[in-house]
Amino acid sequence: MLKKLFKDLDNWIQKTNKELVKEGLPTIKPFYIKVLGQTALIESKIKLSLFSTMDVDMYSDCNYLVKKELERLLSKHKKFLDGFSNEIWMPKETEYELFYEGKSLKAYLAKAEYVLISKALKAPEKNKNVILEYVSMGPSELFLKLAKKYKIDFKDFYDIK
Amino acid sequence: MISNRKTKNVFSKVSISKSDPRFVRTVGKLVGARLLESTTIKPFKGNVTLQDALWAGQFEPRILELIPAIVLKKRNLFQLKEPLPEDLAAVLQGIIHGEETKTFRGVAPRLYLQWVERIGHKGKSPSLLKTYRFSNEDVRLLNELKNRTTLKEIEIIRTALELFHQQNRS
Secondary structure, eight states: OHHHHHHHHHHHHHHHHHHHHHTTOOOOOOEEEEEOHHHHHHHTTOSSOOEEESEEOEEEOOOHHHHHHHHHHHHHTTOEEOTTGGGOOOOTTOOEEEEEEOSSEEEEEEOHHHHHHHHHHHOHHHHHHHHHHHHHHOOOHHHHHHHHHTTOOTHHHHOOO | OOOHHHHHHHHHHHHHHHTSHHHHHHHHHHHHTTSEEESSOOOOOSOOBHHHHHHHHTTOHHHHHHHHHHHHHOTTSSBOOSOOOHHHHHHHHHHHTTOOOOOBTTBOHHHHHHHHHHSSSTTOOOOOOOOOOOOHHHHHHHHHHHHHHOOOHHHHHHHHHHHHHHHTOO
16 A cells, blocks of 8 residues: 555656646655654564554655645545654664655665564553564564663563453 | 563463454454554454453553544444443543543553544544523523524524624634
8 A cells, every 4th residue: 555655646746846847946856754663564564463543654854745745645545644753763773674766755664673672662551462472473683682772671561461 | 681481471361362252353343444454353344342342452552542532433333332431431521521631541642632533524523512501581582593593502602603703803
């Protein structure tokens, strides 16, 4: 769904830019979108039982016009741009993988390990099941390294009612 | 640090709860209503009670995030077989009266309130309940206007408010 949406957004920008050129106005400059949170995990196809509400966590340097079009395209899929995306904490060394490359936009997915660390550290109660599932499957070296660095105490995750 | 054996034990308890029909049906119902996405559970068209949805919410807080808005704006999604639990009723009262609401079973107000405008009629907040005492003369006027105009009482009050607002625009 998301790749198609980014393609539609890119096409809309090309069309809008042509009109802006005709009118002698500045065009929309290339920008990036970083997909975070649950949406990044789902799109990464990681084998976890994931549940997500219809809000999408993204961070972008796009302008207001593009943001409005992005919101419109998301609403066609009954989805919403999360109003709190700018507040999402991600580890500073987070790696992003290229997910879609168009003429005006590059979209990246935050790598699963960093998303899981962000969730474990900032919203452990909400995400303890997904963290437990991931850890019980055998976590990657990268995840273990990050967990050590950010001093995540997994005792909190064992306290299930 | 991570204890793999302990993690597996705890996770297996969670897994058992998540394979419970109450959990599967609740998530399936929400997936079918396009309020939730799941990588493992398919849409479910049968009936789900609010009690089962609240039970399932213990294992997935995203379900709890949606429940106040669903009860307010999409009332038929979950069957209501018992009176509303006190904590949920208090949250709903707060929303209806436009008052500050409390954390609902671990879910912060900003997380469940965001769905009130998104679920059901988009962008529409539920109407607020306000109570006033009218004098006999007020009631007589209201009845007279009701008989003369065939408008409902609330429509007359709204019209009067709108007129008063227009007259007092700065």
